[in-house]
Structures are given as structure tokens and as C-alpha cells.
Amino acid sequence: MKSAFNINCRLSRFFDDPLAFRSLQARTSTLISGSTALQFFDRTLYANSGLDLFVHKPHRREVGRWLLQSGYTFVPDSFQDPDFEITIFDSISLTPDSLHALDGIASMLIFVKRFADIDGGPGCTRSIRLVVAENTPMDVILSTHSTCVMNVIAFDKAYCLFPRATLEARCSLLSSSSKGVYRNRGQALAKYIQRGFNMTFSLPPGDQFSRVPMFPLGWRWLDDDNTWVIRLDTVGIDRPVAANALSLPLIHDPSVVCNWQVLYRPTKGATMQYSVMKSDLLQYGYVITDQDLSAYLGRYMALKHQEEEVKRGPNSAVWALHDADLPEVCQNLIYSLALRKLSCLKLGL
DSSP, X not given: OTTTTOHHHHHTTTOSOHHHHHHHHHHHTOEEETHHHHHHHHTOXXXXXXXXXXXXXXXXXXXXXXXXXXXXXXXXXXXXXXXXXXXXXXOOOOOTTOTTOOTTEEEEEEEEEEEOOTTSSOOEEEEEEEEEESXXXXXXXXXXXXXXXXXXXXXXXXXXXXXIIIIISOEEEBEEETTOOOOSOHHHXXXXXXXXXXXXXXXXXXXXXXXXXXXXXXXXXXXXXXXXXXEOOOTXXXXXXXXXXXXXXXXXXXXXXXXXXXXXXXXXXXXEEOEEEOOTTOSSOEEEOOHHHHHHHHHHHHHHHHHHHHHHOTTOSOOOOOGGGHHHXXXXXXXXXXXXXXXXXXXXX
């Protein structure tokens, strides 16, 4: 397992120092998705495939600058300024006809680098697509064209959301988010059809009633029992730092707090239903769908807000952020709800 799923080896195609990049991931909560994440789980290699990075909007400049310092060159689109420092702060809206006009994208930047061949050959060019999320990277990833590309690599773990369908059956259910429909996905679908995937709007017969379905419907979490989670070797990686002196550092990537509903309609495929929760006491945005959880987190944040006002005054410039608390808060509420529902069962005993 350690040899087959060596993320440092996989990233060495793009970076001379993969550990430095993964330290950047930990520091900025940047996610890898797209074809690179799929190839990692599938143990395959697509010729000339690039690297897709999904970054939180406040970290876009830091990640982009790191790529430039690592030898990559910014390649502007026709509507972008050739100066990275200008483009990175532009409010760029992708055109409706854009192949990559997914929900939740603020902007997208392309970087390329020429790698020399160690045997004296012509070498090759690698490309990196930096996708800047307006709210949170998981918002963008869950709005991708179909389930086979819903795979995520954080600095500490890798997640394949539909492993049986993607890796065993080579089947991908077409999908959209509840906020919109993926536009012009024909080219992207054709690419994955060429890579051996069967694209479908329909569930396999009986899949809804299977104990181990290929396309689990209903309530999902990023690291639930339906997801294949691989723990990555983090030796040599700088751990995340606290957002400010009043906050605790994260011991997890914030994407682990990600809860959504998978809905299905024949001839329409899957719909990923969720909303994005934000707070001025949170460094990041989070994908949440459960109403009880959303209401509870709203009350929790309101209480913390009152505590901060008492401690530091309503006009304080710096407050404690509570991203580090969220996994335990969510787990405690889910456990409480489960006990409450079980206690209401009438078993006839």
C-alpha cells in the first residue's frame, strides 16, 4: 500500500520537492482533484494530463506565487491580464459557454513548466490549473460533471467518493449540483469515455436496494463508510499553523467537514444537494446539508460570537476562529441525534 499509493512519487511529476508542495497544501488547505486524483486511486497514468489544484480564495495569491517560484510560468487566457499580480486580484467571471464553468468558481489560472529529460531527450511540458473557489473547494468539486472525478487529495488523506463504481465497474453517473447544471460537458465526458468509463444517467438495476451500492444515495460525508479513504504519509510535512494567535491550529484539512445529499432522478442523473456555511468566526466555508446540523452550528457560532464580544469587545479586529472545533462538534451532534432517534423506536419488546 505504501508503495502503490505513494503520493510523493505521483507529485514528483510536477514538483522537484513534493514535500514542500504538500506543506503548502497543509498551510493553505489546497486540494488536488480532477484526473490526477483519479489516476492516484486507479494506479494509472494518462499521457499529458495536468494537475488540478482547488484553492480557497484568500490563499490564491500565496499558492500562485509558490508555483511561480517553483519554475512555473503563468499563461493568461484571452480575457486575463498577462501580469499574474494583476490577474490574481481581478474579479473574473467565466463565460457561460466555458467548458469549466462549474458552480462556485471565482477564477481559474493556468501555469506551465518545461521539464528536462534526464536521458537528454526533448523533455516535456507540465501544466497546472489553479481553480479558485468562491466559497470552498468542495463546492466546486461536488459540481463536476460526473461521479468518476469526485476524488480529493488533501495533505493528509485521499478520498474516493464512489469507489465501487469508479474503480471496479468503470461507471460514472452524470451529475450536477442543486445550484445549477454543468455547462458544455460534452468534451469532458468524451475524454473520460476514451479513458474507459461508461457515462450514464441511470443507476444499475437494483443498486438502490443493494447493501453495498455502486452509487450510494442520501446523506453523505466526505469520510463516511461509502468513501475509500487512504491515509497519506505525512513525514516531512510542515503541519498547519493557527490562523491567528487566538486560534488553535488545524490538525485536519477543513474539507473533512463536508456533508451533502445525493439525490437521483431517472434520465436526470444525480444531484448533489448542499449549501455553504460561512461565519466570521470561521476561517473557511463548509459544505453542509443536514438541517439539524446546520441549525445547531448556527447556534454554536452565535454563542461563540457572544463569548468573543464579552472577551474582546464588539469592535475587536481579531477574534478566535473555531475551524479546529468543527469535527468534534459535528460528531457530538450526530451521536446525539442518533441516540434520540433510536430511543424513539418502538421495537414491540
